[in-house]
Structure formats: C-alpha cells, structure tokens
Amino acid sequence: MTRCAARLMLSIVLSGTAFPAAQGTEAESSGPCPPESRFSEFDFWVGSWDVSLASGEMVGVNQIVKEQGGCVLVERWTGAKGGTGISLNYYDPGSDQWVQNWVGNGGSLIDIRGGIVDGSMQLEGKIQHLDEGRRNSLRGKWTLLSDGRVRQYFEESTDDGKTWVPWFEGFYVRQDSDPSHAN
Numbered sequence: 005m006t007r008c009a010a011r012l013m014l015s016i017v018l019s020g021t022a023f024p025a026a027q028g029t030e031a032e033s034s035g036p037c038p039p040e041s042r043f044s045e046f047d048f049w050v051g052s053w054d055v056s057l058a059s060g061e062m063v064g065v066n067q068i069v070k071e072q073g074g075c076v077l078v079e080r081w082t083g084a085k086g087g088t089g090i091s092l093n094y095y096d097p098g099s100d101q102w103v104q105n106w107v108g109n110g111g112s113l114i115d116i117r118g119g120i121v122d123g124s125m126q127l128e129g130k131i132q133h134l135d136e137g138r139r140n141s142l143r144g145k146w147t148l149l150s151d152g153r154v155r156q157y158f159e160e161s162t163d164d165g166k167t168w169v170p171w172f173e174g175f176y177v178r179q180d181s182d183p184s185h186a187n
Contacts, residue, residue, distance in 0.1 A: 038074070042095045046102060050068050054176070067079070067080045075094060077094070091105060091106035099117070110135070128141070131160065142159070142160050
C-alpha cells in the first residue's frame with residue numbers, strides 16, 4: 005500500500021470513529037462522485053451482510069457503506085472468531101480502475117485493483133502477511149448472484165501468478181433489517 009493510500013485509509017478510519025457514517029442516500033447523490041456512473045459499479049456490495057462458506061458455516065458479518073459524497077465504499081468486517089478488518093474501495097478515474105485497500109487485525113494488508121469483467125468486480129494485486137513476513141499475489145472476484153447473494157472468491161499465488169490456490173470463498177446474504185438496500 006502506498007503512503008498516500010495509507011494516509012487516506014487512516015484519515016477515513018479516524019473520522020469514522022469520531023463521526024458516524026450517514027445512512028441516507030440524499031447526501032450521496034449530491035456528492036462529487038455521481039450515482040449511475042463508474043463510481044456506482046460496486047454498489048451491489050453495499051449493505052449489511054451475513055457471510056457464510058459454501059457449506060453454510062457462518063464466518064462473519066460485513067457492513068459496506070457508501071461514504072464521502074459517494075466516492076468510497078467503506079467495508080467493516082467482523083469475523084465469527086473475533087477477527088476484524090476494514091477496507092476502502094473506490095474508483096480511481098486517473099487509472100480507470102477500482103482500488104481496494106484492506107487492513108485486518110490479523111496482520112494482513114491488501115492492495116488490489118481492477119474493474120468489472122463479465123459482470124463481476126475483479127481486482128488483483130498483492131497481499132502482505134505481516135506476521136509471516138511474506139507478500140504474495142492475490143485476486144478477488146465479487147459476483148452478484150441471481151438470488152440476491154454476493155459471492156466473494158479470493159485466490160492467492162506464491163509464484164507471481166503462475167499458479168493460483170483458493171484463499172477464501174464466502175457467500176453474502178443480506179440482513180433483513182438492512183435499510184440501505186435500494187433494489
């Protein structure tokens with residue numbers, strides 16, 4: 005993660021602890037990153053979710069909120085075993101790519117980039133495992149399924165992308181009380 009991205013994440017994390025995120029969409033529609041544009045391509049992920057493995061085992065909950073005038077999706081993850089993490093997801097017009105910067109309390113840092121491919125958000129880059137002192141290639145794919153769930157699938161490579169192994173597959177089910185679901 006670049007110093008600029010780290011500073012941006014820190015400032016949003018710190019501002020999020022001092023000021024609760026606005027849940028309304030009125031403020032977002034008047035922001036600098038207009039709805040119905042490239043800035044909204046990842047909006048299918050916005051909401052409050054229960055996350056399970058394919059087996060049905062619940063692995064955590066995730067809240068994704070659109071903030072900062074509609075310019076960023078902020079993810080707040082809480083795992084069933086106590087792990088937490090936060091990510092910033094935003095469209096960068098300068099590179100014409102979506103960017104995700106993740107920091108997890110278990111010592112993982114993720115910096116991945118990409119965009120919509122065949123109807124799915126696909127991002128690729130690097131993951132650092134701070135506790136193990138290693139850095140590998142990582143790619144993720146978010147797909148809105150016909151039943152309203154979102155499938156999140158990550159693969160990791162230890163040989164710079166020559167071969168890939170599954171890293172995580174989760175199925176997001178929208179929580180019933182989620183007021184941010186517009187569809």
